Amino acid sequence: MTTAGARLDRVYRRGERRRLALVGAATLTLAAVALVDLATGPSALGPAALLSALGAGPAGPDRLAATILWQLRLPTTLMGVLVGASLGIAGLQMQTILANPLASPFTLGFSAAAGFGAALAITFGGALPVAGWLLAPASAFAMTLIACGLVYLVARLRGASPEILVLGGIAVLFLFQALQSMLQYLASPEVLQQIVFWLFGSLLKATWTSVAVLAGILALVVPILARDAWRLTALRLGDANARSLGVAVERLRRRTFVAVALLTAGAVAFVGTIGFIGLVAPHAARALAGEDQRTLMPLAALIGAIVLVGASVVAKTLSPGAAVPVGIVTAVVGVPILFALVFRRGAGGWG
């Protein structure tokens, strides 16, 4: 290799190491924010008590601390991490396959479908012999997958171009929004209140079951996306270029679309609609690390998790007793971040 070549080799490796260091720093930040989140709550649990309760396990000697930590706070915090990561990845890949910086996990009607599913369960679920806490998430999850199936069918029949996906998705969005509005219109005031409460995203709905389900979905989907990392990077060069490099563009787009639907359904079904993270986390990650998916995807996941858990801390600190729904806080916290990014770099690759 020539001297210029050797220099470029060094420069590239240095860039790789820098991006790896970013992922490491984000991991440490997430760990720190998660610990702060665990330490924040209505009942005071000092750092020492927190760490000893964490070390003692769910059957620790201090029953009160063990219960608070293992039954209440840990599932909430872990769910925050998992939901944030899921939405970060889902948003990133939605932007990738739709070639659109405005895309988020909810662009193609997924949140509307989940909301309708939950509203349906809350309205009519009383008649079924299933526990309410399980029925609403299950119904929201199923409805999200139905919405995904509808869009997928359109993409199958008409070709999976970004335009077809967006048109199909917007049709689905309006359909489910209309259905949900109808349920709200017909509902009694008590039921209406429950529906509205569900629609506000809140991590307080988290349980160990929801943590396990979402972790399972991530474990299933992330390896598939990771295997496609280079192909997804190449897709950013445009369909014609990617195709000429041997990428089966339509199949990749459909496969990724299903992955995004699963991640979104899992994230939304248990905690309700938490917007904005899926939009802001990918842009932040892209501005920091460029578009190489090998680092972009983990970074989008980590930033999504940091923002959501951070918002949870803010929510708990603002109103110690009442706990403002974190879905509201993420938008308020996320908007300045997004603005800062837009002004600094012109929204990553789309500036």
Added chain:
Amino acid sequence: MARGGRVVVDRVSASIAGGGITAVVGPNGAGKSSLLAAVAGVLPHGGTVTLSGHPVAPDEIGYLPQAAAVRASLTVLEVVLLGRLERLGWRLGREDLALAVEALEVLDLTHLAETRIDSLSGGQQQLVLLAQRLVRRPRLLLLDEPTSALDLSRQLLVLERLQDHARATGTVVVIAIHDLSLAARYAGLLVLLKQGALTGIGTPAEVLTVSAIRRGYAVEAEVLRTRLGHPVIAPLRNAGIPPVD
């Protein structure tokens, strides 16, 4: 071969030797792009493509579609690396980087390696995407108007480098191109298409006659000779626009 339910290229058949440039020329809508895309395996077709006697494999092909702006925040080096997509692992090998650097050097792009591709001009992007194809070490290089956005100096640079590359490696290089004089200067074999059919094939001097240009393009032109003996097309007037299908 059909596109949008319409047959656009029909029964075009040619046998092409490696080691030089073959230029596909013809008026707009003649089927140049469709022919290249079909040979590249990107457009479905009912024909066959063989390379030294065996059906051509996808990883033997380097196909560059017509230029479209790239808006990714990837560096030039990262873009060129993606040319080896099928072989890239989670960790980049030494060889991947070495090949990418080499391709950049061939096209005089080394100084842009760390620049983001979305900040480059259309012509520079075109060169980067060409380097991306070279990195694949293709045995069959199919380039759809690779010089359309380039200045005169870079047009000649690209065609000269392609000619050298073809000679040195025996690669089959096929380009679709509008500039007949440029095609005549560098191509060993010229393929003239009109309305999806082959209307001329041979050396530039054989194909580019006054009557062929009148029939193909409805243009009155003189065919001159350069000092090197290559034909040059000097257009005189348009004799009516040929049908665009």
